[in-house]
Amino acid sequence: MERGRGVLYVVATPIGNLADISERARNTLNTVDLIAAEDTRESGRLLAHLGVSARLVSCHEHNAESCCARVLEALGEGRDVALVSDAGTPLVSDPGYELVSAARAADFSVVPVPGPSALICALSAAGLPSDRFVFLGFPPRGQSQRLELFESLAAEPGTLILYESGKRAVATLRDLAAVLGERRAVVARELTKRFETFLSATPAALAERLEDDAEQRLGELVILVEGQRGEAAPDRAEQERVLRILAEALPLRRAAALAAQITGAKTNALYRLGVELELGGKG
Template sequence: MSNESGRLFVVATPIGNLGDLSDRAREVLATVHRIAAEDTRRSGQLLGRLGIRGRMISLHEHNESERVERILSCLAAGESIALVSDAGTPLISDPGYRLVRATREAGFEVLAVPGPSSVIAALSVAGLPTDRFFFEGFLPARTAARRRRLERLAGQPHTLVFLEAGRRVPAALDDLAEILGAGRESAVCRELTKRFETTRSGSLAQLAEWIRGDADRMRGEFVILVGPGVEDRAPAAATVPDTATLLQMLRGEGLGAKAAARVTARITGESANALYDRAVQEG
C-alpha cells in the first residue's frame, strides 16, 4: 500500500486487545512518513509489537497548538501523517481537534481509519437504550464541580456515557445516584477487551455498593452508562397525575429531591425551587 502524500490519517488503535487493530490501520501506520502520537513511548511499544519502525512526533494536550504548524509543514512538503492516541479512536476525549481542524482549513485531506472505541464498545454490551446517547466524557475531578455538571445533565432524555479513572469511580457513582436517582438503570464497563474485562448492570445505588465490595474492582479504566430517566420512558399519551402524586412517584422511583422537583416543574410549569422544598419536607 502506498499512501498518497499530503494526507492526515486519523487512526484508531486497540484499547486493549492487539487483535482489534484492523489490517488497514496496520498498513497505514507502516507506510506513512510520520506518526503523531499522544504518548510516543506508549505508541512506540505498540509499533514495536507490530514490527513497525515509524518516525514519531509527540502531540498531546499541552503542545498541540505548537505542533500544528510543524505537521502542516510536513504535509505541505508531501508527507503523509498518521494521528494516534494512547488507545482507541483519536479526538474522543483525546487531543487532535486543533490539528484536524487546521489541516482541513489548510486544504489537506483528512481520512478516518476507524476501529476500537471504548464508548461504542460499552454501548454495545451494556444493555441500555442506544438509539440516542449523550457522551459527556470525563466529569470534573472536584466534587462541587462534578455535582454542578451532573445537575445540568439531569434533564437529558438519553443514555448518558461517562469515562472515569478507577480511583474516582466510587465518588462518581455516589454523585450520580444522588443527583440522577439511586434507582436509575445503569452499567459500568471496566477494562474493555482486556484480561479483566467486566460489565456490571444494576441501579446506580447497586453499582456504587458493588464497586466498593472489592478493591480490585476499582482498578483500570471505566465507562459508566446511565439509562434514560423514568420520565423519559413514560408513554406519550399517559395521563399526568397531580403535582403531589407526581412528586411522590418520582421520589418513589429513586430520583433525588432536586431531580424530582426539576422534572415535575417541567411537566407542571410550577417553580422548581418550591417543588424542591416540598419534596424535602415530604421526604
C-alpha cells in the first residue's frame, strides 16, 4: 500500500530543565521516522534521556541544501520528520528556516509543536514591559555594526531582547549603554537550570557586574532592555537632515553637538553619522 505524504513537525525542546519537555513533543519524537537536528550529539543526549530511537540527521546552516533535499525526499516517501534545535524552539535564532520554507513550497504540511523558548522565558520573569518587544537574535560581533543596530532601534518603544555569548556580553552591554543610556535592563542566565539568575540594573552597571564576576559570563545569556519611554526620538532621516544643514556652516563635532540638542539623539551617534555621510570637511 502506497504511503501518503509525510508531515514536518517543528518541535520545541527544553532549554535546560529536561522536565520541561511536553507530552506532545515526547510523543511526536517517538512516532516520527526521522529527526533533523542542529547538532546530532546535543540532540542525541536528549533523545537518549527520552528513550527515543528515531534516526537522526544533521541539519545546520552549513549543510542546508543537502539537508533540505534529504528531508523533502523522506516527506515525499510518506515518512514523518521532526525538526529540533539544540534547545528551545527551532528557527528562533537557530537554523531551519530554509527547511521549513522548502517544505511549505513543496506543499507539505508543517505542524508546530510548541514549547520552551529562551526569549519568552526571560521576558516573562524580567519585570520589563511585555506588551510589545523586538527580538534581535545574536547582535553583530563587530562593534560598529552593533552600534549601528542599536542606534536604529533607539526610538523603539518595545522591550529589546537579544541573545549573547558570555564572551561578548560585557562589550555588548557597554555598547547598549553608549547608545541607550540609563534604561532598565536585565541579564538572564542559565534559564530553567539550577543556577538560574536574573540581574537587573542599567546596561552600564550590568557590564561592570559581569566584568567583575566571571561566573555571570558563563554560557549564553538573554539581555533585555526597556524601550524608549515618552515621546519617540526623531528617526535617522530627520537626524541626517538637521546634521547636513548644520555641517554646512560648522565643524562636524560642533554640528553634531547642536544636532543632538535639536533632535534628542546622542552626540557621539550623530558624529558617527556625519563621518559616515562624509560631512567632516570642516573639521
